[in-house]
Amino acid sequence: MQTWIAKNRTTLVIAAVVVVAAYVFYYAKNDIAPSMYVSAWGYAIPLVLASLVGVIGERSGVVNIGIEGQMLIAAFAGFFVAAYSGSMLAGVLAGVGSGLVAGAFLAWTTVRWRMDQIIAGVVLNIVATGITSFYYTPGQILPGVIPNLTVPGLSSIPLIGDVFFTGESAIALFAIVAALLVHVGLFRTRWGLRTRAVGEYPSAADTAGIDVERLRIINVTLAGSLAGLAGVYLSMDASSTFERSMTAGRGFLALAIMIMGMWRPLRAFSMALFFGFISAVASQLQQTGGFAVPPQLTGTLPYVATLVVLAVAAGRVRAPGAVGQPYVKKDQ
């Protein structure tokens, strides 16, 4: 425990400062702060899910440039299946399922057939944009809403309870659980140890008796379902409508978040919140217009923040050792 604290001192200090500042702001400016926090978390939800997709993929050694496409396909499939079938559940399942299929596509092309991972991801994005634009039909509506839940106990914590656990959509709650699960899974379980080994130094895993390709395929495929859920959230929960290219670069932003989160689920979660907050600030500025800043400029705030944080992070963070490289056995 003590060594853990010593090792993570900077992170802990920063976290403490941020939490204190958040509470101070929450109570000092209680006219705008609560709604800003809620909208920040709203922005963050798909980013959390999508960055987990990136984390799982890259921790296994596979770059996933196609998160954007996976989300888009799922947003499309979820929305239209729900609209035509009249069942929200069918829509969610279709969205998650299509995310899985898109994940499997990436897994098989890159891991089994050793296609270049960047190219495979780009293909996925192009195909996703193409299909969803082509079959898009306007004027459909959803048959219902994703259920909202309040978690007893947790919801009574000041601030945190209000923002995360009171009247939250099931997908939002799932995103929190998923971040925790992936974190524990990655660092505390057999699956995680093997996944990290496969992503860092696959031949070490191979010689220890682990089937590298199989584990990579499973991980990349299953991660696709999280991208699916992120897409479902966009079209069925956050906006209740499907629009062309509605993912709007979130899949790529998720990769930036993954990097700034140092390929660790809980840090990525925090970074997603940070970006959600920047976005909330941007839209607050646009609404109040208190400053003499044109809205086009405030709208770029999240992207400027990405640039700054990435520039600072670059060189300080280290990607998993084998990321981007297919694993080729000795006699193949």
Add this chain to the structure above:
Amino acid sequence: MSEPTSGPTSSGAERPETEGTPHPAGHDDTSREHLEAIATTDAALELPPEQSGFGEGVVGEVLLDIRGLTKSFGSVHANRDISLDVRRGEIVALLGENGAGKSTLVNQIFGLITPDSGTVSIKGDERRIKDPRDAIARGVGMVHQHFQLVPVMTVAENVMLGHESVRGGLLDLDSARRMVRELSEKHRLAVDPDAEVEDLPVGTQQRVEILKALSRRVDLLILDEPTAVLTPQETDELLGVMRELANSGTSIVFITHKLREVLAVSDRVYVLRQGEVVGEVATKDTDATRLATMMVGREVVLSIDKTAATPGDTVLEIEDLHVSDDRGLAAVDGLSLTVRAGEIVGVAGVEGNGQRELVEALAGMRKVGSGRMRLKDLDLTTADPYRTHHAGVGHIPEDREKHGIVGTYSIADNLVLNEFDQAPYSKSGVRQFDAIRANAERLREEFDIRSSGVMQTAGSLSGGNKQKVVVAREMSFEPTLLMAAQPTRGVDVGSIEFIHRRIVEARDAGAAVLLVSAELDEILSLSDRIAVVHGGAVVAEMDAADADRTEIGRLMAGDH
């Protein structure tokens, strides 16, 4: 079994000359203890030696039996019809030049490579070994030529990988730590289970590899060139562990280039050449010269015959040099040294005492903290590699893969890496391929670089031939100062002999030679003068003629 010693390589010289006796020719440890340890049944011990299979040099049941193993990669016949066997409790050495097919052979035992034909049977089980998992399940453990450790994980995590203990769904790291501690105590291989592997020196990483293999039940332990990166002390430690393991019934297949190690620890030797077994002999019936001859297929001169040096003017002068290592710690710490034309100065020392940083500073690859380096009248203290080269410094780097060659370039291009922009290889900024090619053909001939042609990529050459490319390039421009860092590391005997001869020839042609090597034997046999370094400074200098092995060993260990 006696403790492995670091004695001269000819320790087997006075033994009877019965080369190639049909196997199994013998084993010199038939003590009751040893036999008990390796006996599979008590009853076997009661039988007379002929029937029990013990005594008379026969060590135990056949554990590994390879018949007619053949494997080709394209047109390369890596293994041709190889048959060999290993008995319980036996240490079998596989000896062969680089590219002889040793790694290919053992990788087939471990399921990393599938044979084209032939069988590998372990404890009588002839089924094909599908993958490493399968091999592990049959009791095979392997320490690979290139470390198979995850750098960012701890020792305990690396050791448990693939056979993790789990409690309540979570990894049980405590039991892994305990397992590492127990194993490391049992085999006296000190490691900290919580250290991250990438922070450990190579010698310790090697220990982790061995512990990792031993953490599973192993009947057969394969060690593929485990000593290539070890210091003499670490090597002796490892040989001791191997002997103990064998005494307690583990069979060992041991690959090495170093004849001393083969003679010190093995029971039997198989010699491979061009993918074939060309000899099999009991260790006690052979000696270094004959093993080397079998390996290379011709007589090799193990000792270098060279005339006395006739040193000329001072060429290199280093004064009170300070250089930091990658972590910013003082590595070279007040070192002073001179090298004259026509002499070889050997820098002896345990690795990590500033040798690497010294060479890199001289080559212009590392910034000098303070002090001065002069090459004749030229100040090299702040020179970059380009200027250093053009000042007349030839550099055979320690890490040839990283600093010596560009693996994806052809041999021809690699041979002009430092001159590619000079005439005749370039005219008005346009490369002259005819000249480059002619140069390559000439050097290939002269330096005996074995390849399919000069346009073959350098990365596809064997270690010894890669090194010859580097040596050819760095010597062909007749440097005033030749720096050779670990020039024969991981290189086969034939190439070692060749490289040594060329270094002496460079000296005789008037070059000043600075030789840095972790092999004390190499230093002793090549140098005219020896500088012993410890803690980043020269602690003693002596004429090679007066040098004494144990004295140098003591100085290297910091006792001065």
